[in-house]
Amino acid sequence: MTEKTCLNCGRSSDQAPLMTLDFRGETYYLCPQCLPVMIHKPQNLVGKLPGAETLIPANHDH
Numbered sequence: 001m002t003e004k005t006c007l008n009c010g011r012s013s014d015q016a017p018l019m020t021l022d023f024r025g026e027t028y029y030l031c032p033q034c035l036p037v038m039i040h041k042p043q044n045l046v047g048k049l050p051g052a053e054t055l056i057p058a059n060h061d062h
């Protein structure tokens with residue numbers, strides 16, 4: 001698979017500008033619309049982005 005596609009929504013760079021993500025030695029692509037997902041709902045990326053679990057803030061009981 002050589003086509004660059006957003007890891008969340010699957011749009012290609014023909015359909016949306018894609019940002020390059022370097023994560024754990026791999027290169028992924030994300031469109032700006034999906035950036036908030038990564039910031040605010042990284043759990044939605046589990047299964048799409050290997051290692052996304054590490055992006056989820058740990059639950060702290062204060």
Ligand SMILES: [Zn+2]
Binds near residue numbers: 008
């Ligand atoms: Zn996207």
